[in-house]
Amino acid sequence: MKFDLEYLEKLANIVYENDLSEITLEDDEQAVCLKREKQVAPAVAPIMPAVMPATVTSQVVSAPKAAEAPVAAPSEPKGKPITAPMVGTFYAAPSPDDAPFVKVGDSIATGQVVCIVEAMKLMNEIEAETSGKITEICVKNGDSVEFGQVLMYVE
Numbered sequence: 277m278k279f280d281l282e283y284l285e286k287l288a289n290i291v292y293e294n295d296l297s298e299i300t301l302e303d304d305e306q307a308v309c310l311k312r313e314k315q316v317a318p319a320v321a322p323i324m325p326a327v328m329p330a331t332v333t334s335q336v337v338s339a340p341k342a343a344e345a346p347v348a349a350p351s352e353p354k355g356k357p358i359t360a361p362m363v364g365t366f367y368a369a370p371s372p373d374d375a376p377f378v379k380v381g382d383s384i385a386t387g388q389v390v391c392i393v394e395a396m397k398l399m400n401e402i403e404a405e406t407s408g409k410i411t412e413i414c415v416k417n418g419d420s421v422e423f424g425q426v427l428m429y430v431e
Contacts, residue, residue, distance in 0.1 A: 355411045355431030360421040364395035368417040382410045
């Protein structure tokens with residue numbers, strides 16, 4: 277994947293429009309991390325707005341080689357993760373008055389809708405890639421989620 281300037285500008289717009297603090301993408305050869313820093317104006321300057329416009333900085337770094345990757349501490353297996361395919365807002369149910377798509381302990385089938393991620397006013401149904409039982413739901417209804425963030429685990 278090549279991170280050209282136009283692509284980075286699109287990512288910066290996503291960070292700004294969704295009020296995110298940071299977004300990180302990486303592949304085998306390179307990685308990019310966009311961070312949004314909010315600056316607060318001094319209290320002694322009443323003419324200036326309380327919050328300065330956010331700035332977006334970027335940094336492209338080489339991804340570490342497999343031998344250099346840190347070893348994670350062993351933990352209890354939670355199952356296969358279902359991750360957010362995009363940046364957006366997590367919704368557990370089709371509408372506020374409806375029951376959630378799934379709860380911990382529910383059995384699901386491949387292709388079953390398990391949640392919605394709203395991105396740029398579009399509701400994206402997230403389907404299970406595997407069948408099994410929901411062992412953990414890692415985010416709350418209405419939470420902002422990042423690309424690749426674990427939403428829930430299926431065992």
